[in-house]
Amino acid sequence: MTVDLDSEAKFAEYAHPERLVSTSWLEANLGKPGLVVVESNEDVLLYETGHIPGAVKIDWHTELNDPVERDFLDGEAFAKMAGAKGISRDSTVVFYGDKNNWWAAYALWVFTLFGHDDVRVLDGGRAKWQEEGRALTTDSVTPTPVDYPVVQRDDSSNRAYRDGVLAHFGKPLIDVRSPEEYTGERTEIPGYPTEGALRAGHIPSAASVPWARAAAPDATFKRRAELDSIYRGEAGLNEGDDVIAYCRIGERSSHTWFVLKYLLGFENVRNYDGSWTEWGSSVGVPIVTGAEPGDVPRR
């Protein structure tokens, strides 16, 4: 760890308090050597309208994805991207963004695939920072480039592929999309019809726990006890479970992946980023429509 942890009491309830910082902690630590603040938004221009002083921008579409293959950057491209942002291998990276930190969680998850150790989320994200009247600036940030080592991406522990989901049947799956997407009334999230699929419904046996269940109205994460009652209680997850979360393209499920892994302490959680845009259009995979999870397919 390069920069001190946030000792806020709420965070101590979570399995991994070191993965969160509060807005007041961040304000007090801005400019500390070793700290890089990264803004990641759904809207590619939002950062330019005003960002936390010194924060750099990482856009998920244009900077984390390979331009040709539907996949993330490889080790070399990632090293180049991170180094150009002034991020070293031992940097403390704090992610924040719009939309309840969807893309912040997504970017943090991608950094995790490259084994970047000290990654944290700003609880409440951009909305809370702004709501509290903290400083935003349009000053352009020109980070001093640093060397980031070329590290091969390791998808094994935190990322699931389609075939991995097929092999996972019998173990818990969490569908974090809206109830209408889960039941199959619609193939896309309200307002996002460009990310549709050929069929509507859900992966057999998946439990429906929309991502927003984990978020409080001010975009912070809910308290530990509430999260336990949702995921361990209602969704029936048990200690030691091997869990896969999915949504439509993997951003909302990054949010849930973060909650399960770092707030609730499930060690084996994978995000299926192919998600419904792949599964709902894939040849030869089963789906279920309606409100019930459905049976585990016999294979």
Next chain:
Amino acid sequence: MADAALPQALSDIRDEFSELEIPDRLTLLLEFANELPELPERFRDHPDLFERVVECQSPVYIFVEVDDLGVVHLHATAPREAPTTRGFASILVQGLAGLSAQQVLDVPDDFPQTLGLTQAVSPLRIRGMSALLGRTKRQIQSRLSA
């Protein structure tokens, strides 16, 4: 190069984007976002007139008027937190200003793809602008047939 089907204002906007390096194209898009006009007073209390462009990831609403002279007026509103969407709307509001209904209907559907923003903004996001143009045309058609 002159493009017969593309009205002057749209063609100027396209040239303005293409002359810039890719990162500067985003800056220009942000300028457009800041220039999106406020709704005229007479529409502010009439959200019912406006159609939501659901293809855009952020809430954006449009209303198209065709006046007695047959000139199209596109009105659009989108929140400050959605600058990309505001920029797309603003390009169309400025680029279509003063055109006749037929001229707007003749704008090539792939105009958004020709701005040189696909790489800067990503193809998925550009689809939001195509939807804005498509819905504008559809509203014009329904006004003309009414």
